[in-house]
Amino acid sequence: MNKEKLLQYYTMYKEKFSLNQRIIYTIFFYLSIVFMISMVVYWYTTTRNLNNQSSSLELLSSYNVDVLTNNENIKEVAPFWKNINDIFDFHTQLTDTIAINQKHRKELSLPFDNFLYLLYTPSLNVWRDPFTQKIDTTLIGKKYLENNPYGDIALMEQWTNFFKDVGIADSYNTISNINIGNIESVNKEGYFGLTVTVDFESPDKRSFLLLVNKLSMTAYLENVSLINEFVFYLWENIKKDRKEFLTSTQQEFVKTIPYVAQDQDKLIGYLLFDWAFNDKDNLLLSNETIIKTIRQTAGCIDEDQKKCNYLFRQKMRTVPYLAYGIGRDDTDTIAGLKTFFNNIPPLLSIESFSFDELKKIKLSANTGYKGSVSIKVYGRDIMNDEINTISNELGIMCFATKESMTATSAKTRVEKYINDMGKQNFDTRRSTMLNQVLGFVSTIQDSYDGLPNYKKVVKLFELYRTLKENGLCDIIDPKQIESLSEAPELTGNVDVFEEIIEPALSGNNVPLEQLPPSPVEFPAVITGSTENRTIGDGNSARDKQLINEIEQLQQGASL
Template identity: 30%
Template sequence: MENIKQEKAIMKPIIDPEQIKKAKEMAIYARNIAKNFFHSKKNDKKTIIFIAGVLSLIAIYLGISLYIKISALNKDPYSLEKINQYDITNLKTNTLTRNSIASATTIYDLIQNNEDIQDETQRYNKYKENLLYPYTYFLQYLLLPKLNIRKEPYTDILKTDILGRSFLEENPYNDINLLQRRTDFFSSTDQNEINQIKDIKINDIQEYENGIFGIKIDFSFVSPSKNALLFLTDKITTTSDEENISLLGEFFYYLRQQIKIDRKDFLDEQIKNGLFSGENNINKTLGYHFYNRIINDEDSDLVDDTTINRTIFTMMGCSPETESQCFYRFREKYRNIAGLAYTVGMKDNTNKTEDLKDFLKNMPPIIAVQEFMYTKVQESSIIKQNTSKFEGKISLEIYGQSISPEERDEIAVDLGKKCFADNKILSPEEVLNTINETIRKKSDLIEENQSKANSIRDLKTIIENIGTNYEGLSNYRKTIKLFEMYRMLNENGLCKTI
């Protein structure tokens, strides 16, 4: 406001540029007409005098008008700041500005209102960013797991040693592992019962344009009891219901805040070691260690039962003195996520840390349920008389993060560096060039070893077939082919031979 006052103190009378422009134009126009008339012998002298007089009157009128306006501005130069001096009809009717106009009397009020709105927008965007931290730095790796299993979460380190047998063992998306994991997930319950999976069909991975992949799964089941059926339903709806996903985000938002308080020294030490740098290094550090504590059994005390309890107290807005009521309210809020509500939400549970770990480790990715139907079947045997079981069918799709073109190219570059002495990028064309160059340079040695010669020729045929279909493959399939080509080159001793 001091700057505004200083500007007011030194403000000078304002002359309307448009008025000056019009006066100059009229004067030039009058001069040109008079000049033309006086230089023309055909024009009547009276006519010339009349026109000159009219133009002079107009010039005098404009001059007087300009003088009056200048005088008025000299008396009250600050009137230009007032909004009522302008046509603000459009601003009054515009939904984005009408509220500001209603409370403003000067232009400076509008400027201040605009600055206040910008500040409020920045605060809101920061608030939304904070709400997304639990997802950005932790939950996304569980709810939307990456198809690129060779890239470490958080560090983005590429594991190029996952080849052959190790790839089959570590890849959760190959047919055998996927079938085993999903069958176990759907069949297990929290009691001495299992849901019998009668048949299951797992379709091929579908990569979508928005960077997401999906796997459609169809299976039929038999639940031995109502409790077993409900347990299966709870499992599926944990990550297929938007409200449940929102509740998960809320819980981990508060848990993250509590960990920052309770484990400040640990986090400060990890940040000091420099694993991550930049603006969000504390969020990356916290997410990294929490993820590895859950998924990779990292030995750390980042979370314990006390931290979990404090998180619940803060969430529910109560104190340790009212803890029984607090846990009850938590269970009510999270009752649709049974694996969380009836583990960490139980007051007398002394194993909350491990229960939370088990819940997260077994939590499915985001699911879209496309069909869920079941019927009640009455048991007719004498032993199981008056008991019921349930038969049903479920069709769903689980989602994750697909491999991006950039990640695919990164893999091609890294594998090329590992195989080729001159840092070429691995591709079907480059692999064929390597094979042909090897045959040309070492043809005598290869032909002497018939077995070696046959292997090289077979390899060339395989690579040619890969190259024929390579461009039509998805990014995921391309990365598999890249690793397969690298493995075959390496096993045949063709890496770094040029």
């Protein structure tokens, strides 16, 4: 830029701004230059000082870290920190430790998640297999009661046996009274509590102590912890000792039981449960595996096995069914372990326990005891999705469609049959029976929404059983579902009496597609006697069977 150009700008500047304005701008210009120079100097000196003091800046003593060092979680290690790098190192170590602990906790939980939870917290959903996840719709009637440990008579039998089957030979505890409370939800969602009060009599001191030991097995955290520790070591040893077997079996189960084949832990749980409670073959355990587990649990290193068994019994003395079941020198460890698993009660809490010597009560020389104990047993409740699954399964069993079994759908089915009867020859007995069924279903419908989940499932099975036993289901035998579409047509080559009517009169299961729809559309007149008899006149075998069923339902309702 030449001199003339500068003069030109200066002239324009003078013409545009007054003298005072030019003075102000000039002062501002010089101040800006001074400020920029001072900033450069400050940056230079500060950087030089920081570089000179870099070692001291890393020291925590250069900062106020009182809040950090007084934290409850780290105040024990904070005094050892000297510089900032110590904090970063601690963070790295803490992160690694958390990861290791999480992995270890997962390993510790495997036996519980895949086996022990079935023993500690039995589920009210006795219809679903915990391993195949399939719903057993045959658990109704007598079979239902036998397999449902929380229903009516079966519950009383189970807890009576729980107390009675404790003691020594020919000297078991006896029960004089048992009272079972209602199923109640506990604070944690998905779990329930059930209060059981029992009055008992022990013939001798040993039977009484064995009863106390069994009650305390899962009533105290320390005992549960000991059981968990033993089963954890057992689990690890099974994985090592049966590695090849587990791998091959897991592959075989992919098609048969895919849920179990997901991983080896589910497979171990399934095989252990099948062996312990379903009397299946022992495919996992050997005496060597159990001995190895005993040594690990007792912390044995150089001790001989006799000494180690003693140490194991000492450690497990509060769980005598395990300590003496497998910890004696002359015992069958496999049989002893199975007995132990079968004697593990659910998790429970002892609400009250009172007892006294019989000789003080009866003024006799009897050395036994008489007492009363109230316990609260815990388990897993039925969840809403489980109710939906069961409802869908029963719907398929009865309606042969995707329609669920509910009080509403059952009522609709009964009303349909009643309406259809009005269009056909009227059958008084059949009409009476259908109206009784309608009243029964309506009663369930009125109270269903307010019932706990467990009772809802019971009512669903009652609806299914009622419809099925009264001929109101489309399919009687669930095995015929797939063959319905292949049912033979009623052609001239089919003997209607032999293949359809006679089985119906005898009570055999016949697909309704093969049954005559009504006496009007298909008059079923049976010959072969001195007079004709029509189905529905009250004299046929089927009609008599229906009358008996109505009487049974009435007796069941009064009971």
